[in-house]
Structures are given as C-alpha cells and as structure tokens.
Amino acid sequence: MKLAKIIVDIPLMQTDKPFTYEVPSKWENLIQVGMRVHVPFGRSNRLLQGFVVGLSDDLGNLENLKPISDLLDFEPVLNSEQLLLADQMRHRVFSYKISLLKAMLPSLLNSKYDKEFKPLPSLSDEERQTYFTKDKPLLASDLDDEIAVKMAELVAKQKVEQIYVAKDKQTIKTQKCYRVNLEILESLEIAKRAKKRLEMSLWLQANPESGALKDLQHQYSRDVIAYFESSGALEVFEVEVSRSDAYFDEVGESPFLELNDQQEEVVATIVSEIGHAQKPFLLEGVTGSGKTEVYLHIIEQVLKKGKTAIVLVPEISLTPQMTNRFIARFGKQVAIMHSGLSDGEKFDEWKKIKRGEAKVVVGARSAIFAPLENIGAIIIDEEHEASYKQESNPRYHARDVALLRADYHRAVLVLGSATPSIESRARASRDVYYFLQLTKRANPNAKIPQVTLLDFRDYLGQQEASNFTPPLLDAIANRLEKKEQVVLMLNRRGFxxxxxxxxxxxxxxxxxxxxxxxxxxxxxxxxxxxxxxxxxxxxxxxxxxxxxxxxxxTGTQKAFDELSDIFPQARILRMDVDTTRKKGAHQKILDTFGNGGADILLGTQMIAKGLDFPNVTLVGVLNADTSLNLPDFRSSERTFQLLTQVAGRAGRADKPGQVYIQTYNPEHYAIQLAKSQDYEAFYNYEMSIRRQLGYPPYYFTVGLTLSHSSEEVAIKKAYEVMGQLRQGLSEQVKLLGPTPKPIARTHNLYHYQILVKYRFEDHLEETLNAILDWTQETENKAVRLTIDHEPQNMM
Structure with a gap:
C-alpha cells in the first residue's frame, strides 16, 4: 500500500504538518508529489483540497487510514523547488504552509468553500501532545470535525464558488476547429442544385488545411457545414486556446539597441556570473540611464545559455509600454503576469510557463513564484518599491523569495533602481551585494532635467487656482504654446x-x-x-x-477641473484609481498620451514610474508634502524616491526637461536632495538618522498588529502578546508599544501594534509561532493577529 503525506487546506497551527492518507491502488502509478487531491477530513469526512508533499510505502504500523477521494491533476502543479521554497519561507514569513503553497498557484487552481466555518475548540496541552508530536504521523481521523472545518479568521467570511480542477471547462478555454478529409470530400456526389454545398466543397479542396470553425461559419450556414460533418469529410474537434494571446499579437518585433560603454560593462559583469552567482547585484542607475535595455541584453545572454529569466516590475509600472519592450524582443517566449489579467488569462500564462513554452516571465510581485525551471537570471526593477511586499497573508517580500530562488539555481539576481532602498544600498556598502552604477543617461543628448522648488507660502493670495502657483502655470502655458507635453503629479485622488x-x-x-x-x-x-x-x-x-x-x-479631480478652466484649449487626461478601474483603461490613457492625443497627463504616483515619452519636457509635482509627514520612519525616503522618479519623466529625448516641485517644506533634506538628484547624499544623510533612531538597516523589525471590534479587547490582548514577547525574547530586543496604529480603526476594527527591533535573536521564530498558536485558543479566536517581518508600511 502506498501512503501520501498531504497538507490540507486549513491554515491552522494544528494542520501545519502533513497528514497521512492511503493512495487507492488505481492511482498508485499516477500520483506524484506536488499534485492536488481531495481528501476526507475530520469525523464528518468533509472533502478538502490538499497538496501531496510526500509519498512512501506502507510501513505496517498505521491503521484505519482514510483513502484519497480524488486526484485533481494529471501532472504536479507544484515542483520540488516550490515545495522546498514553502519550507524555507515558513521560517521567515509567519503564515501557515498551506497559505504559502496556495500563493504559488493561479487562483483558478485553489479551492474555495461555500460553508460557514465553525469555531475552533480549545485543545488541552495533553491533547496537543497526543495529536501533534513530532515523532508520530498525523492522521486525518485523529482530529475533531470542528477543527477540520475551521479556517483562519481572515478567510472565513469569503463567499465562494465551486472547486476548480484542471479539467473544468471554466478553467480551460477551448475553441472548435475543423480538419478536412480530402479523400471523402472528393468522393462526395453533390447535386448541382445544392449550390452552397458545391461552393463549400470547392473551397475546402482549395484550402484543405485545418482552421477555426467560426471562420467557416462566417461563410456558410450551419446546415451546409453539418452536411460535410455528417458525411465524414469534415471533422470538428476542440483545442485549448490561450486567452492572453491578444497581448502578443499586437506587438511587432524590435531590434536590440546599441549599449554605451557603461551599459556594456554592467551586462558583461552580470552575465559572467550566470550559473555560479554568489551574491546579488545592486544596479543603481540614474533615471533614463537605460536599465531596461541592460535587462534585455542580460536576458538575451541567459536564453543563449539555454536558461530562463524572471523580471519583476512594480504593479504600478506594469504598463504596456514596459511589457511590450520584452515581447518585441522575445516574442511568445514571454509570459506576462499581473493583476490586470483575468483569472483565466493568468491561468493560461501559468500553463504556458509550466509547459516550458515561456522562457521569460515578466510580472508583478507574485510572478516570483512562476514555475520556471533552470533559471539563469532574476531581475527586480525599481527594487525599492514597497509594493514588492505583500500586505495580506502570506506577507512575503518578493526580494527575499528571489534570493532563495537565485541561490537554488545559482542564478544572477539583479536589483535595479535609480533610488535603491536604504537597506539594499547599505548591503552593497558592506559588500553583501555587488554594487554597479550607471551615472549617465542612455541618450547622449538627454540631460538630467533642471529642478526648481516653489514655496507655496510665497504665493499665498496670488494663486488663480489652489493647486497651481503662477510660475508653474506660466511654464505649462509655455509648453502648450511649443506643442510639447506636460506631466503633473498629485498623489491624492478625488476632488x-x-x-x-x-x-x-x-x-x-x-x-x-x-x-x-x-x-x-x-x-x-x-x-x-x-x-x-x-x-x-x-x-x-x-x-x-x-x-x-x-x-x-485637494485631489486629482479638483486639479483637473482647475486646469480645464485655466487652459480650456488644452487636451487633459486624468489617471488615477478612479479613471483606470475598467480593464484596458490604463493602456488606453497612456496610448492616447504617447500618440500625441493629449497635452497634459495629470495623475497620482502611477504616472511616476517607467513611462518614456520623448515629447514630455515639463513635469510638475503639485504637492511634494503629501507623503512627507506620515508617521512612518520611511516617509522621507519614500518622498525622495517619488520626487526623483517623477522628475525623471522629463527631458528623456533631445529636448531639455524642466521640473517644478511645489511644497510647503522647501528646506526639508528629502526635497532639497531630490532637487539636486543626489541619491548618494540622501543615502548618507538618511543612514545617520536611522543609526540614531535604531531603525533598519541597523536593526531588523517585526510588526505585530492585533485587531478587534472592541477597543478594550484589542488593548487587553495586545498587552498579553507583549507579555509573551518579553518572556520569550532576550533582553537585547527592543519592544515598542502597544500603541494604536496611526489610523486606529478601519472596517469597524480597532488596531493596536507592537514593533520588535532586534539585531540577533535566537528565540524569535519559536516565540512568534507560539503567539500564532495562542490566537487559536477559544478566548482569543475573535482577535485578528498579523505578524509582519520587516513591515514596509507602518500606517
């Protein structure tokens, strides 16, 4: 008898280890590690999805094992590297194994359930010892049904559909096609009066290759087609089609651009490490220095070596302008993975990768889990972006996962940015990362734009419109007169x-x-x-x-209205969350602007990154202070990065660029150094502040947030957790809190946070896992706990 070790789809401490099931004899030669199965669980034998993480032969000491109910896959959906990755991440990302495994798959392959979940009963220490000792296999029949159906509080309220399996019609899109049997076709005796049948017979003989049935249906009626089908001259069958092919069909090929000396040196240095890389590369390149072209040349060399590549781009930068550059160079070898795709399109792209048809994956954060084999390079563009950290369970950072995957494949890991995160730049200074720089723009005629600070206080009472100072309005009028384009950023939507x-x-x-x-x-x-x-x-x-x-x-909507009043002749586009909700709206706005269909592009920070429009000569930041005074130790860093990035949209071709930054805090170091575009000076200044305050990169941090509908309960439980931290961790660890979060209540829940700061701590993992376990006790089940290793957002 063959046995399977299965992680079941219940994120709990008690189910964070595999359960043992019997493999029915009919599947003994089919089942493989990494497949999905349905298994009966608990005393009621409720069917749950699970992942096979191990197989073994019966050792003869296990009785009353339950058999697997159904095998959901024809081949594994998770490979051995991904299963290892989940084990490694479990030590750093305080989420249960099942959550990590599900994060690696497209949503269509993850089951959802339509029952409300029962509360979890408390287990005594004796019961825990009985059921969950390390040396005893866990059996599904051991657990009470109430535990079996309990899921984490965060997902318990999900309303759900059916369970999807790989053979579902809703999962796979098919298209009806036809093939011609010429021998039968030519033997048919068709009456002369049946003109349409005769016409179709002649057409098929002249075009005997297979095709899409819908193309035939455009020319001939169903009855005529049915005649040939019933006679055997035409065979109709279904083929699987990709819902994402349209993204590739519209993009033409483009040649590689010639690199300058700096770019060539960077490419050569990185390519030389493929296959035996020891540590990541940090590539610091000024805006417009041609980092994307460097990535393309690296990938070309990776493919020549028979290897594959992953390119991560912040969701906000995953514009068609960016993705099309990869498709234009590498064609259908590229797979695109981002939130703008439907679930079906994501599934089709995942299958393309799984089958080995895609060699280059370009996507947002979750693309780091792409099931590529033999990876030669992982590239993370705009590596400083906070969006690489997932803010919901499981709270992983794509950079940390990339480090694990690069180590597994001996691949080069390239972290690129004009404004690297302080932590990454510090690692480069300590030789933990290789450090490479691009100090000049790729276009020799393109110069770093001139930046002017405008103090709002100097223009009080003189403003025609609340969002715009007179010098900025004059500069806009000047560009409109010259038929040049303007980009304006206000990082706040609404009116x-x-x-x-x-x-x-x-x-x-x-x-x-x-x-x-x-x-x-x-x-x-x-x-x-x-x-x-x-x-x-x-x-x-x-x-x-x-x-x-x-x-x-103010917000983008109000700024848009003011601009329209002042410049009625100007063609203005607004780009924010509200105007890009519809699928394709993002691309439509950028295409219109790129094709000269608008004079001014006004938007939130989504316009600050990755855009390259040669006719943009003026960039205006309407209020540089929106992110400056947030209660977050990274607020100065984020402000500097955003201002530097948006300023880089100006003067990217032959025409000189100018940037105006409006602010109430012109003397702030982040704004002053953004004006001079001096990242290294900002890094040194910010490091001195971080050292004094004991923040990253001088300390590691863990954020714990406890949420409850009652503020009194949230405070009480936060202090209980604080007590466990003090008891479990060494005295060298600094504990801050509990304090209300800056926005203390959302979704009718009160939030209290604790910040753990440490340099080295041997007991961190066991202490935090014990706190996870504590949340599952009956009296704590209504408390929502999040544990965030290296939180990127303190709000």
Missing part, C-alpha cells in the same frame, strides 16, 4: 480631502474607519478609500445642521 463645517468644525468621517471621507464630484459622493463606504454629499452639517459646509484639501 477634495475632506468636508468640514465652518461653524462647528465637524469633519465628515467614515462610520467604519477613523478617517475622513473624500469628496468625489464625478460620482457626487463621499467615499472612504479604506473600506469602500459611500454616501451622498451632505448639503448641511450632519452635526449642527449649518449650511456652512465647505470642501478642504
């Missing part, structure tokens, strides 16, 4: 930040979150950007009923 009563000072806030509602004029509504709450715009103050209610602050 205004909040609505306030002038009489009583009441600010209209979200009932579910401690945050003011944002006014949206296009939908005539007040919206919460956290939980999605929406209501009509109040005509009078909800508190004192005064009509003296006014709009304060």
């Amino acid at each position: 205004s930040s909040f609505v306030m009563c002038r009489d009583c000072g009441f600010v209209d806030g979200c009932p579910n979150c401690d945050i003011s509602l944002t006014l949206h004029m296009d939908t005539r509504s007040m919206n919460c950007h956290y939980c999605g709450f929406q209501k009509d715009i109040p005509r009078t103050c909800p508190n004192c009923q005064s009509p003296s209610i006014r709009y304060y602050g």
Whole structure:
C-alpha cells in the first residue's frame, strides 16, 4: 500500500504538518508529489483540497487510514523547488504552509468553500501532545470535525464558488476547429442544385488545411457545414486556446539597441556570473540611464545559455509600454503576469510557463513564484518599491523569495533602481551585494532635467487656482504654446480631502474607519478609500445642521477641473484609481498620451514610474508634502524616491526637461536632495538618522498588529502578546508599544501594534509561532493577529 503525506487546506497551527492518507491502488502509478487531491477530513469526512508533499510505502504500523477521494491533476502543479521554497519561507514569513503553497498557484487552481466555518475548540496541552508530536504521523481521523472545518479568521467570511480542477471547462478555454478529409470530400456526389454545398466543397479542396470553425461559419450556414460533418469529410474537434494571446499579437518585433560603454560593462559583469552567482547585484542607475535595455541584453545572454529569466516590475509600472519592450524582443517566449489579467488569462500564462513554452516571465510581485525551471537570471526593477511586499497573508517580500530562488539555481539576481532602498544600498556598502552604477543617461543628448522648488507660502493670495502657483502655470502655458507635453503629479485622488463645517468644525468621517471621507464630484459622493463606504454629499452639517459646509484639501479631480478652466484649449487626461478601474483603461490613457492625443497627463504616483515619452519636457509635482509627514520612519525616503522618479519623466529625448516641485517644506533634506538628484547624499544623510533612531538597516523589525471590534479587547490582548514577547525574547530586543496604529480603526476594527527591533535573536521564530498558536485558543479566536517581518508600511 502506498501512503501520501498531504497538507490540507486549513491554515491552522494544528494542520501545519502533513497528514497521512492511503493512495487507492488505481492511482498508485499516477500520483506524484506536488499534485492536488481531495481528501476526507475530520469525523464528518468533509472533502478538502490538499497538496501531496510526500509519498512512501506502507510501513505496517498505521491503521484505519482514510483513502484519497480524488486526484485533481494529471501532472504536479507544484515542483520540488516550490515545495522546498514553502519550507524555507515558513521560517521567515509567519503564515501557515498551506497559505504559502496556495500563493504559488493561479487562483483558478485553489479551492474555495461555500460553508460557514465553525469555531475552533480549545485543545488541552495533553491533547496537543497526543495529536501533534513530532515523532508520530498525523492522521486525518485523529482530529475533531470542528477543527477540520475551521479556517483562519481572515478567510472565513469569503463567499465562494465551486472547486476548480484542471479539467473544468471554466478553467480551460477551448475553441472548435475543423480538419478536412480530402479523400471523402472528393468522393462526395453533390447535386448541382445544392449550390452552397458545391461552393463549400470547392473551397475546402482549395484550402484543405485545418482552421477555426467560426471562420467557416462566417461563410456558410450551419446546415451546409453539418452536411460535410455528417458525411465524414469534415471533422470538428476542440483545442485549448490561450486567452492572453491578444497581448502578443499586437506587438511587432524590435531590434536590440546599441549599449554605451557603461551599459556594456554592467551586462558583461552580470552575465559572467550566470550559473555560479554568489551574491546579488545592486544596479543603481540614474533615471533614463537605460536599465531596461541592460535587462534585455542580460536576458538575451541567459536564453543563449539555454536558461530562463524572471523580471519583476512594480504593479504600478506594469504598463504596456514596459511589457511590450520584452515581447518585441522575445516574442511568445514571454509570459506576462499581473493583476490586470483575468483569472483565466493568468491561468493560461501559468500553463504556458509550466509547459516550458515561456522562457521569460515578466510580472508583478507574485510572478516570483512562476514555475520556471533552470533559471539563469532574476531581475527586480525599481527594487525599492514597497509594493514588492505583500500586505495580506502570506506577507512575503518578493526580494527575499528571489534570493532563495537565485541561490537554488545559482542564478544572477539583479536589483535595479535609480533610488535603491536604504537597506539594499547599505548591503552593497558592506559588500553583501555587488554594487554597479550607471551615472549617465542612455541618450547622449538627454540631460538630467533642471529642478526648481516653489514655496507655496510665497504665493499665498496670488494663486488663480489652489493647486497651481503662477510660475508653474506660466511654464505649462509655455509648453502648450511649443506643442510639447506636460506631466503633473498629485498623489491624492478625488476632488477634495475632506468636508468640514465652518461653524462647528465637524469633519465628515467614515462610520467604519477613523478617517475622513473624500469628496468625489464625478460620482457626487463621499467615499472612504479604506473600506469602500459611500454616501451622498451632505448639503448641511450632519452635526449642527449649518449650511456652512465647505470642501478642504485637494485631489486629482479638483486639479483637473482647475486646469480645464485655466487652459480650456488644452487636451487633459486624468489617471488615477478612479479613471483606470475598467480593464484596458490604463493602456488606453497612456496610448492616447504617447500618440500625441493629449497635452497634459495629470495623475497620482502611477504616472511616476517607467513611462518614456520623448515629447514630455515639463513635469510638475503639485504637492511634494503629501507623503512627507506620515508617521512612518520611511516617509522621507519614500518622498525622495517619488520626487526623483517623477522628475525623471522629463527631458528623456533631445529636448531639455524642466521640473517644478511645489511644497510647503522647501528646506526639508528629502526635497532639497531630490532637487539636486543626489541619491548618494540622501543615502548618507538618511543612514545617520536611522543609526540614531535604531531603525533598519541597523536593526531588523517585526510588526505585530492585533485587531478587534472592541477597543478594550484589542488593548487587553495586545498587552498579553507583549507579555509573551518579553518572556520569550532576550533582553537585547527592543519592544515598542502597544500603541494604536496611526489610523486606529478601519472596517469597524480597532488596531493596536507592537514593533520588535532586534539585531540577533535566537528565540524569535519559536516565540512568534507560539503567539500564532495562542490566537487559536477559544478566548482569543475573535482577535485578528498579523505578524509582519520587516513591515514596509507602518500606517
């Protein structure tokens, strides 16, 4: 009898180890490690999806094993490297094994369930010892049914569809095709009066190759086609088609560009390490220095060596302009993976990779799990971006996963940025990373743009529009006159930040979150950007009923309206979350602007990265302070990076570029150094501050957040966790908190956080796992706990 070790689809401490099942004899020669199965679980034998993580022969000491109910795959969906990766990540990412395994697959391959989940009963220490000792195999029949159906609080409220398996019609898209049997076709005796049959017979004889049935149906009726099908002259069959082919069919080929001396040296240095790389490369290149072209040349060499490559780009930069450059060079060897694709398109791209048809994967954060074999290079563009850290379970950082995969394949790992994260730059200075630089723009005629700071305080009372100072308006008018293009960034969407009563000072806030509602004029509504709450715009103050209610602050919608009034002749495009909700809207806006169909592109930070428009000569930052004063130790770093990135959109071709940055804090070091585009000076200044305050890269950090609908319970549980940390960790560890999060309530939950700062700590993993275990006790089950290793967002 063959036995299978299976991780079941329940993210709990008790189910974080494999359970043993019997493999029915009919599947003994089919089942493989990495396949998905359905297994009966608990006393009610409820069917759950699971992953086979091990196979063995019966050792004769196990009785009453349950058999696997169904084998869901014809071949493994997870390879041995991915299973190892989940084991490695489990030590650093405090999520259960099943969550890590599911994160590696397209959503169509992960089961969802339509039952409400029962609460988890508490287990005594004795019961735990009985069921979960290391030297005893876990048996599915051992666990009480209530444990079997319990899932993590975070996913318990999901409303769900059916279980998808690889042979589902909803998973795989097919197309009806036909093939011609010439021998039968030519033997048919067709009456002369059947003109359409005669016409189709002649057409098929002249075009005997196979084709899509829909093309035949455009020419001939169903009855005519049915005649040939019933006679055997035409065979109709289904073939699997890719839903993502359209992305590739529209892109033509393009040649490789000639590299300058700096680029050539960088490519040669990196390529020489393929196959035996010892440590990552940090590539610091000024905006416009041609980092993407360097990546393309590296990948060309990787493919010549018979290897594969992964390129990660922040979701915000995954524009068609970026992805098309890879498709134009490498054609259908490229697979694209990002959130703009439908679930079906993502599944088709995943299959293309799995089958070995794709050699280059270009995608956002989750593309790091692409099931490529024989990887030669992993490239992370804009490596400083916080979006590479997943903010929901499992909270992994793509860079950490890339390090593990690069080590497994001896692949080169390239971290590229004009403004590297402080942590990465510090590792390069300590020789943990190789350090490479590109100090000049790839186009010899393109110069770093001139940056001017505009102090809002100097223009109070002189402004025609609240978002624009007179010098910026003059510069826009000048560019419009010259038929040049303008990019304007305001990192806040909506019409205004909040609505306030002038009489009583009441600010209209979200009932579910401690945050003011944002006014949206296009939908005539007040919206919460956290939980999605929406209501009509109040005509009078909800508190004192005064009509003296006014709009304060600003957003892209209001800035758009002001621009339209001042420059009625200008063609203006607005690009933010609200205008890019529809599929393809992002691409349509950029195509219109790139083709000269608009004069001004106004948007949030999504316009700051990866765009290359040669006719853009003016960039304006409407308010540089939006991210500067956030209660986050990285706020200065994020401000500097964003300003440097958006400034880099100007003057990328032969025309000189100019940048205007409007601010109330012109003397702040982040803004001053963004003006001079001096990353190295910013790095040195910021490091001195981090050293004084004891923040990364001088310390590692772990953030713990406890959430509950009752603030009193959230505080109480946070202090209980604080006690466990003090008891489990050494005295060298610094513990901050518990304190309310800066936005202390969202989605009707109160949030309290604890920050752990440490340099070396042997007991960290066991202590944090013990706290995970503690959340599953009955009295703690309503508390939502998140453990975030190296949190990127302190808000």
